Amino acid sequence: MPARRLPRSDDLPTVTLRVDGEDVSAIEGEPVAMSLLAAGRLVLARSVKYHRARGAACFAGRCDGCLMRVDGRPSVRTCRTAAREGMMVETQNVLGSAELDLLAATDWFFPGGMNHHEMFTWAKPVNQVMQVVARHVAGIGTLPDAPAGATDVEDVSADVLVVGAGAAGLEAARACAARGLRTLVVDEEPEPGGWLRASLPRLGPPSARMLADALVTQAREAGAEIRTRHAVVGIFDEASGERIALVDGPRRLLRVRARAWMLAQGRTEGAAAFEGSDLPGVIGAEAAARLLAHGILPGEEIVIAGDLEPRGEELEALAAALRDAGAEVYGPVDLALVERADGRNAVGSVTLRDAGRARKQRCEILVVAPRTSAAYELAGQAGARIRWQNGVFEVVPRDPGSRSRVWVVGGAAGADSIDSARAQAERAAAELADTLAAHDAAQGGPAR
Amino acid sequence: MTGKIVICRCEDVTLHELDEAVAAGHRDLESVKRFTGFGTGFCQGKQCVALCARLLAERGGEVPEAPITPRPPLHPIEIGRLARLLEDEPEKTR
Numbered sequence: 001m002p003a004r005r006l007p008r009s010d011d012l013p014t015v016t017l018r019v020d021g022e023d024v025s026a027i028e029g030e031p032v033a034m035s036l037l038a039a040g041r042l043v044l045a046r047s048v049k050y051h052r053a054r055g056a057a058c059f060a061g062r063c064d065g066c067l068m069r070v071d072g073r074p075s076v077r078t079c080r081t082a083a084r085e086g087m088m089v090e091t092q093n094v095l096g097s098a099e100l101d102l103l104a105a106t107d108w109f110f111p112g113g114m115n116h117h118e119m120f121t122w123a124k125p126v127n128q129v130m131q132v133v134a135r136h137v138a139g140i141g142t143l144p145d146a147p148a149g150a151t152d153v154e155d156v157s158a159d160v161l162v163v164g165a166g167a168a169g170l171e172a173a174r175a176c177a178a179r180g181l182r183t184l185v186v187d188e189e190p191e192p193g194g195w196l197r198a199s200l201p202r203l204g205p206p207s208a209r210m211l212a213d214a215l216v217t218q219a220r221e222a223g224a225e226i227r228t229r230h231a232v233v234g235i236f237d238e239a240s241g242e243r244i245a246l247v248d249g250p251r252r253l254l255r256v257r258a259r260a261w262m263l264a265q266g267r268t269e270g271a272a273a274f275e276g277s278d279l280p281g282v283i284g285a286e287a288a289a290r291l292l293a294h295g296i297l298p299g300e301e302i303v304i305a306g307d308l309e310p311r312g313e314e315l316e317a318l319a320a321a322l323r324d325a326g327a328e329v330y331g332p333v334d335l336a337l338v339e340r341a342d343g344r345n346a347v348g349s350v351t352l353r354d355a356g357r358a359r360k361q362r363c364e365i366l367v368v369a370p371r372t373s374a375a376y377e378l379a380g381q382a383g384a385r386i387r388w389q390n391g392v393f394e395v396v397p398r399d400p401g402s403r404s405r406v407w408v409v410g411g412a413a414g415a416d417s418i419d420s421a422r423a424q425a426e427r428a429a430a431e432l433a434d435t436l437a438a439h440d441a442a443q444g445g446p447a448r
Numbered sequence: 449m450t451g452k453i454v455i456c457r458c459e460d461v462t463l464h465e466l467d468e469a470v471a472a473g474h475r476d477l478e479s480v481k482r483f484t485g486f487g488t489g490f491c492q493g494k495q496c497v498a499l500c501a502r503l504l505a506e507r508g509g510e511v512p513e514a515p516i517t518p519r520p521p522l523h524p525i526e527i528g529r530l531a532r533l534l535e536d537e538p539e540k541t542r
Contacts, residue, residue: 048489049460050452057457061523062494064458075490077524111451113462117483140490148528188523234520246533248525253533270498271455273463278454373498377518388512392498 002040002364006295006325015085026083030294033059033066033079038296042280042346043098044068049114049138050107053345055280059287061188062268067140068092074141082190092141099345103137152252158184159436161245161258163232163378166194168410168421169264170215175429177222184256186230186247192216194266198289235382259405260432261382265375266411272370276341285318285369297325299364303350304331305338306369315369330361341366374412382406407432455503456496458489470507477501477512487516
């Protein structure tokens with residue numbers, strides 16, 4: 001059986017989406033990609049060159065699997081789009097449908113991939129013809145029906161911009177605000193709490209969710225402002241010497257001028273390399289946890305494969321949660337055993353090779369959980385150093401005595417538990433407040 | 449299925465192409481990125497950079513000192529919305 005919604009006690013309002021001309025029922029406000037999965041639609045898109053089947057893999061806005069045309073706007077991440085009544089959702093970039101796309105022929109024409117450096121370069125006319133063909137076949141989506149509507153720009157100034165409202169970000173926000181600093185927290189998710197909202201953390205539900213609520217309340221009571229559905233687009237040094245973050249909110253763009261930056265964006269799951277690793281139905285462990293937190297069981301037969309060091313314990317917890325929800329779960333097994341995933345449009349089985357013997361395991365969902373990297377992108381842009389460590393990227397800890405105004409805390413800074421993330425955030429907030437106070441004292445009074 | 453191993457799903461880059469890059473003499477992450485185009489798609493490498501770095505190191509390439517340079521936008525945004533920032537500062541755009 002495909003994905004299904006788990007029974008729930010609360011009665012949430014439902015809406016109807018119009019998906020490629022068919023009505024699909026959804027829970028109001030949930031991510032559209034989840035509504036589609038729950039309605040049995042695993043294949044949402046096609047890849048940019050070979051038109052390989054694509055489905056949401058991360059459910060966190062960090063992959064290409066769920067891009068669709070929504071209300072006339074192309075390449076919308078449906079995992080980051082809240083379901084609303086009457087929303088028009090369309091497959092883009094296909095000749096046929098997401099399930100049967102005739103352009104997938106390109107996948108067969110180029111079995112090794114396309115080497116753009118040499119392909120069709122032997123004669124100019126051939127090259128020109130192929131460029132025209134490529135422009136029709138490749139790409140993601142076509143222009144919007146209408147220009148983007150008016151967007152308000154809001155200028156905000158703060159002492160501290162906290163990016164990420166998980167345990168570390170919320171604790172840091174509380175600690176900064178409690179020291180009298182004007183503190184703004186932005187987070188991409190619809191609700192603050194980060195991983196405390198999903199069922200995967202060691203604390204487990206519902207206590208993790210209660211902790212999230214408590215941290216949100218404490219941060220707000222201390223005076224921090226929290227804005228959800230706000231994602232940082234970039235961080236820029238202005239000619240004036242000021243540093244500005246551009247933040248994309250639901251209705252407006254924010255230009256945030258902050259004196260210090262507290263980055264708490266957690267970790268990124270990443271991918272693994274095996275045949276079929278890009279098939280719909282191959283999802284991350286965090287994606288599986290997110291789905292459970294939204295009351296959706298992604299499939300009845302699930303295989304979990306991951307880097308058991310260091311993620312074994314976490315994957316055992318995920319397996320237990322999926323079993324509790326009624327799934328038949330195989331694993332967690334070592335990711336290195338996965339030889340290939342098979343299926344035409346979606347995963348149907350996984351071949352595991354152990355001590356030279358291959359074995360096929362049937363599954364509707366393959367959870368792939370490689371080692372995670374720090375979500376380092378913004379930190380890197382803000383000047384933090386990033387290094388390669390144990391096969392992933394990590395943020396280099398801040399030098400004591402550094403004049404940098406950037407602090408990285410929580411999972412992104414290697415914290416491996418809620419408690420250590422909070423302790424780290426509290427220390428960073430104290431250091432940040434001291435740094436700003438020392439600066440102000442040197443200037444003979446508080447800066448702007 | 450055509451036997452491809454896709455290592456960067458946004459740009460459909462295959463393991464075969466990474467091998468071609470190594471065979472063409474590329475040893476560091478940045479060069480391999482420029483040759484294959486991995487990490488240059490919709491997610492800007494959030495999914496694939498660590499994987500590509502591991503695969504390159506396994507093939508005798510350099511162990512990276514840093515990832516490919518993260519540049520804005522870190523989050524996809526409509527260019528029409530960005531243009532709105534310019535309307536706000538007319539004297540600077542002329």
